[in-house]
Amino acid sequence: MSDAKFLSLEKLTLSYGKNVAVPEMDLDIGKGELVALLGPSGCGKTTTMRAIAGLLTPSSGSIRLDGVDITRTPANKRPVGLVFQSYALFPHLNVYENVAFGLRLMGVKGNDLDTRVKQGLKTVGLEKFTTRKPAELSGGQQQRVSLARSMVMEPKVLLLDEPLSNLDARLRLEMRTELQRVQKESGVTMIFVTHDQVEALAMADRIIVMKDGLIEQIGTPEQIYNHPVSDFVADFVGFENVFALHNGMLKTGEHEIDLHGTVPAHTRGLAWRPGTITLGSGPYRGKVRGTSFAGGTREYLLDTPLGQIKAECDASLPVHPFGGEVAFDLNVKKAAPLARFGGL
Numbered sequence: 001m002s003d004a005k006f007l008s009l010e011k012l013t014l015s016y017g018k019n020v021a022v023p024e025m026d027l028d029i030g031k032g033e034l035v036a037l038l039g040p041s042g043c044g045k046t047t048t049m050r051a052i053a054g055l056l057t058p059s060s061g062s063i064r065l066d067g068v069d070i071t072r073t074p075a076n077k078r079p080v081g082l083v084f085q086s087y088a089l090f091p092h093l094n095v096y097e098n099v100a101f102g103l104r105l106m107g108v109k110g111n112d113l114d115t116r117v118k119q120g121l122k123t124v125g126l127e128k129f130t131t132r133k134p135a136e137l138s139g140g141q142q143q144r145v146s147l148a149r150s151m152v153m154e155p156k157v158l159l160l161d162e163p164l165s166n167l168d169a170r171l172r173l174e175m176r177t178e179l180q181r182v183q184k185e186s187g188v189t190m191i192f193v194t195h196d197q198v199e200a201l202a203m204a205d206r207i208i209v210m211k212d213g214l215i216e217q218i219g220t221p222e223q224i225y226n227h228p229v230s231d232f233v234a235d236f237v238g239f240e241n242v243f244a245l246h247n248g249m250l251k252t253g254e255h256e257i258d259l260h261g262t263v264p265a266h267t268r269g270l271a272w273r274p275g276t277i278t279l280g281s282g283p284y285r286g287k288v289r290g291t292s293f294a295g296g297t298r299e300y301l302l303d304t305p306l307g308q309i310k311a312e313c314d315a316s317l318p319v320h321p322f323g324g325e326v327a328f329d330l331n332v333k334k335a336a337p338l339a340r341f342g343g344l
């Protein structure tokens with residue numbers, strides 16, 4: 001077993017009755033990686049996590065962890081931790097007892113128990129809160145208790161289901177950094193589920209983008225952000241202007257225009273972020289149908305022969321007035337070439 005295949009899913013098929021939610025998934029996760037499972041609602045993220053945790057029996061395929069086949073190992077015998085979205089803390093137990101709970105079940109006691117619980121609480125920065133009940137903690141602190149409770153069990157893999165979704169915006173930012181710190185310091189392999197691309201890009205070493213039960217793309221945040229392989233991923237990571245390319249024509253629905261410039265062979269589509277569209281010069285014409293000031297930049301919505309286009313330029317540049325015509329360019333060199341489009 002190499003470290004790159006620390007957790008390995010092979011041809012894993014996951015079904016609910018006759019409905020296949022995840023068909024034949026192949027996936028390798030390295031030791032010590034922080035991985036995000038990213039995708040829209042219903043794409044199979046939770047189903048995949050449940051299978052790794054042992055809460056769902058695969059219809060076929062296998063799961064190996066640290067060289068051991070755990071496909072049929074019961075959930076409570078797997079060295080896999082699970083942190084729920086809802087934290088699932090015991091309300092009547094204080095912080096210390098919540099963290100000690102699983103260890104006590106395993107028969108850990110005395111000094112050993114005390115040392116491990118205190119170490120767990122220290123890891124998440126909650127040493128001073130041992131006697132508080134969950135209701136006396138903020139959402140972020142409850143999340144930390146939940147994390148400590150899983151970490152003290154020393155799992156080989158820790159799964160986190162939408163770990164930040166119940167937190168307000170400020171706490172979410174704080175917990176992003178905190179989760180990363182705990183993961184890097186402990187070296188525990190972690191997989192977290194999210195439908196928030198910003199969260200995945202900010203935290204993960206590697207992102208797995210899922211769509212309809214299939215892996216659409218795997219890559220580092222930089223690869224996913226800069227080099228999406230398909231229109232689906234490009235849309236998901238905020239390209240906003242995503243067009244099919246067919247016989248040298250850019251297309252959206254009924255609309256099409258000539259593309260100026262050459263693209264790599266087998267390009268099925270092109271995607272531009274709003275900031276990479278040139279406004280004020282270029283071979284194309286559009287009509288300004290919306291403009292909004294966004295601090296350092298100004299955003300434009302244009303009606304064009306290619307449908308609606310979103311552009312963004314420096315706010316210090318002269319404003320293109322609402323209703324007026326404006327020239328624009330779609331610079332091929334600034335576009336992301338898409339190898340797949342519309343599922344093809």
Ligand SMILES: Nc1ncnc2c1ncn2[C@@H]1O[C@H](COP(=O)(O)OP(=O)(O)OP(=O)(O)O)[C@@H](O)[C@H]1O
Pocket residue numbers: 016019021039040041042043044045046047048195
């Ligand atoms: N208990 C179930 N019984 C039947 N079908 C289910 C069940 N749970 C999930 N599904 C179906 O399996 C597919 C994948 O669902 P899953 O919950 O894994 O998606 P998800 O990506 O985690 O979505 P979300 O972000 O909304 O949690 C969906 O089509 C869903 O309807």
